[in-house]
Structure formats: structure tokens, C-alpha cells
Amino acid sequence: MWRPGPRPRAAGPGRLGQRPPTYAPDLNPQEGIWSLVKRNIGNVAAADLSQITRAVKRKLKMLQYRPEVIDGCLAGTGLVLDA
Template identity: 55%
Template sequence: QREWLTVVLLPGYAPELNPVEGMWAHIKRSLANLAARTLSNLATLLHRRLKALQYRRAILDGFLAGTGLTLDRPD
């Protein structure tokens, strides 16, 4: 137990509460019409798209907002 730590119990399977699900949906939509020649080409493209997302704070915040969760401590 730590004063700075708050544990929130979530259901065992709840993709709607996982911001990463929104991020992957966003990435998959951007790849909808892609026909990569090799797995290496696909991996390179994914790496670039994920790296670009890293600098788009508003989109990342939107993935969290889409879950209805916050980073604030519960009262």
C-alpha cells in the first residue's frame, strides 16, 4: 500500500476501457487499402505510423477520452 497509488479494478475483458484498442483501430483504418509486398515493409510502415502518433498529443488524448477514463485520482 502506497499513498500515491490507487488501484482500480476493471473487468477481465473490457476493450472499450483500453485506450490501446482505439489506437490500433486508428492504425488499422490507415492501412485499409494497403497491400504490403513483404512483412518487413509492413513492419516499417507500422513503425512509422506509430512514431508519428507519438507526437500527436491530441489524438492520444482522444484515445483515453474515448474510454471515459481519466488519469485523475478518483474521489
């Protein structure tokens, strides 16, 4: 039977002092992007999946040309992008 080994207790070379959360939507900039996409297509009455796919692609394409919106989603996380 497999048993997990001991967890690291102190930070050091190659070790993390804390385990990252399993799911943290507030740290994921793509959550803001998907929120904007879903808000736009929320009232689409689609006859089939291809219409929904086209609506999502169209909104993502529009966001691609609005870097200030994408930067805002990144700034909302508090994370910094290293250039």
C-alpha cells in the first residue's frame, strides 16, 4: 500500500514553504477573460453547438485586440508579468 511521504516543513532549495491552493480563481487571469466571454454570450439562443463556438471565438477575437482589457484581468489578480 502506498503512503505519502512527509511534507516539507521549511522553505529551502527546491522546496516550497507553502503548498499552493488546489484552485484559486482569484489568481487566474483567464477567469476574468472567461467571465467577459460568458457575459457576452449569455443570452445567445443557439440552435447548435457550432453557433455557440462561433460566438465564443468572435468574442475572444475581439478581446485579442483590446490589450487594456486583458491587462485589467491580469491586474485584478495582483500578479505581475515579468517582461
